[in-house]
Amino acid sequence: MPQSVVLGVDSSTQSTKVLALDVTTGEIVGEGRAPHSGQDIQHPAEWWHALIAATRAVVSPDMRVVAISVGGQQHGLVTLDAAGEVVRPAPLWNNTAAAPDAERLNAEADFGAEVGTRLVASITIAKLAHLARTAPDDLARTVAVGLPHDWLNLQLTGNLATDRGEASGSGWWSPRDGRVRRDLLALAVGSESAERLVLPDVRGPVEPAGNLRADAAALLGLEAGIPVGPGTGDNMAAALGVGAAPGELVISLGTSGTAFAVTERPTTDDDGEVEGFADATGRFLPLVCMLNCTRVVDAMAAMAGLSREIALDRAGKALPGAGGMLLMPYLAGERTPNLPQAMGSIAGLTAENATPDLIVRAALDGVAAGLAYAVDVLAQLGVTAPVVTLVGGGSQHPAWRQAIADATGLPVVVRGGNEHAARGAAIQAMAIASGESIDTVVRRWRPEVIARIEPRPKHRAAFRLDERHQLIAELKSASIGQMSC
Numbered sequence: 001m002p003q004s005v006v007l008g009v010d011s012s013t014q015s016t017k018v019l020a021l022d023v024t025t026g027e028i029v030g031e032g033r034a035p036h037s038g039q040d041i042q043h044p045a046e047w048w049h050a051l052i053a054a055t056r057a058v059v060s061p062d063m064r065v066v067a068i069s070v071g072g073q074q075h076g077l078v079t080l081d082a083a084g085e086v087v088r089p090a091p092l093w094n095n096t097a098a099a100p101d102a103e104r105l106n107a108e109a110d111f112g113a114e115v116g117t118r119l120v121a122s123i124t125i126a127k128l129a130h131l132a133r134t135a136p137d138d139l140a141r142t143v144a145v146g147l148p149h150d151w152l153n154l155q156l157t158g159n160l161a162t163d164r165g166e167a168s169g170s171g172w173w174s175p176r177d178g179r180v181r182r183d184l185l186a187l188a189v190g191s192e193s194a195e196r197l198v199l200p201d202v203r204g205p206v207e208p209a210g211n212l213r214a215d216a217a218a219l220l221g222l223e224a225g226i227p228v229g230p231g232t233g234d235n236m237a238a239a240l241g242v243g244a245a246p247g248e249l250v251i252s253l254g255t256s257g258t259a260f261a262v263t264e265r266p267t268t269d270d271d272g273e274v275e276g277f278a279d280a281t282g283r284f285l286p287l288v289c290m291l292n293c294t295r296v297v298d299a300m301a302a303m304a305g306l307s308r309e310i311a312l313d314r315a316g317k318a319l320p321g322a323g324g325m326l327l328m329p330y331l332a333g334e335r336t337p338n339l340p341q342a343m344g345s346i347a348g349l350t351a352e353n354a355t356p357d358l359i360v361r362a363a364l365d366g367v368a369a370g371l372a373y374a375v376d377v378l379a380q381l382g383v384t385a386p387v388v389t390l391v392g393g394g395s396q397h398p399a400w401r402q403a404i405a406d407a408t409g410l411p412v413v414v415r416g417g418n419e420h421a422a423r424g425a426a427i428q429a430m431a432i433a434s435g436e437s438i439d440t441v442v443r444r445w446r447p448e449v450i451a452r453i454e455p456r457p458k459h460r461a462a463f464r465l466d467e468r469h470q471l472i473a474e475l476k477s478a479s480i481g482q483m484s485c
Contacts, residue, residue, distance in 0.1 A: 253394025
């Protein structure tokens with residue numbers, strides 16, 4: 001008899017991962033992966049081709065797939081014409097070209113109060129405003145817009161559908177009110193375009209996006225007609241995958257780094273550093289995001305001629321503080337703090353500390369300090385927890401685990417299951433296939449703690465958090481001065 005499974009998809013910046021989970025046990029019984037270009041502007045066809053390849057890699061003849069759901073990278077802007085074709089490649093969350101458009105929109109409306117998030121270049125509505133300003137002819141051709149996972153839902157079902165978690169990262173949908181704000185959309189693209197543009201239909205946590213189309217099923221090697229979950233953003237999916245509950249703090253270590261928590265009530269941050277997102281269960285997900293996370297360490301490792309694993313092994317043996325070196329990790333601008341034009345910098349470099357191990361250690365310190373900053377920002381809104389749950393690719397290495405514990409001063413736990421965003425999407429698919437509540441499946445399939453790392457209090461000062469905060473303040477002042485010139 002075929003083994004019944006659900007499929008969970010994580011369509012990220014770098015690749016698509018697909019997990020097959022046994023419907024009885026929740027155990028991972030297969031995994032497929034296919035790469036994307038990794039650029040900050042990508043054609044959506046990349047994601048579809050990768051989804052096909054990764055799905056075919058995981059599904060075997062002895063499996064019966066009963067449902068599928070997609071977690072996707074947040075915020076990217078997909079534009080579609082009247083024939084449903086992509087108008088232009090999609091700028092992703094880490095593309096900072098829309099920074100001036102975000103500032104203009106912030107000056108015209110209090111987005112923090114209206115949709116829970118003060119705009120930065122990452123947010124989709126700012127990217128739409130950038131399109132209107134720089135390519136009005138393409139905007140005129142655009143009939144519908146959505147985010148990356150919304151577009152994948154369209155390919156799977158024929159429906160442009162999303163969920164409240166993903167919609168809350170658009171800038172045009174209010175998680176507090178649960179509705180589209182076309183008045184805010186009009187500030188980005190003008191009243192006429194705001195009224196005519198088709199937006200994704202926002203589905204409930206276990207309301208399917210639709211059923212798998214026959215043509216898509218043939219390409220994926222699946223049975224036509226199976227339910228397709230509404231999906232969600234990758235951070236919301238990771239929260240499901242790790243079983244995050246109110247009162248818990250999660251840090252995700254991937255291309256970007258995030259710190260977030262599930263809350264019962266929406267949040268608003270007047271400073272704009274905390275995004276007041278919705279989650280994938282009906283609750284909320286205040287979140288702080290850094291553009292520069294594991295790739296900073298990867299970049300320093302490559303510069304030193306080391307593989308990622310060897311670089312982390314060696315950096316983990318070095319003490320925090322990197323022999324006096326201080327690295328600010330803003331290699332691609334930054335989202336939090338909001339410094340879209342910032343660049344990375346290294347101070348305190350000497351003949352003694354200019355070694356591969358310490359340069360990678362300085363990068364590790366810089367990212368961990370940035371995530372400690374994120375934890376502090378959440379705490380200012382009353383979002384605190386006694387322990388950090390670590391997820392994402394970086395969570396698998398001891399050097400990252402200890403660095404986050406030392407920098408935040410909090411114990412770190414790591415749960416099993418791996419690929420938590422794809423796992424979370426599979427949990428949503430299971431809830432739909434079984435007719436259960438999503439909370440029920442989350443509790444039943446929550447992975448066990450496989451590691452706990454205690455902070456080393458004497459090492460926290462080596463991260464020089466106060467000094468970094470002062471440097472951030474100076475960078476912000478310089479950025480304001482440049483904009484006013």
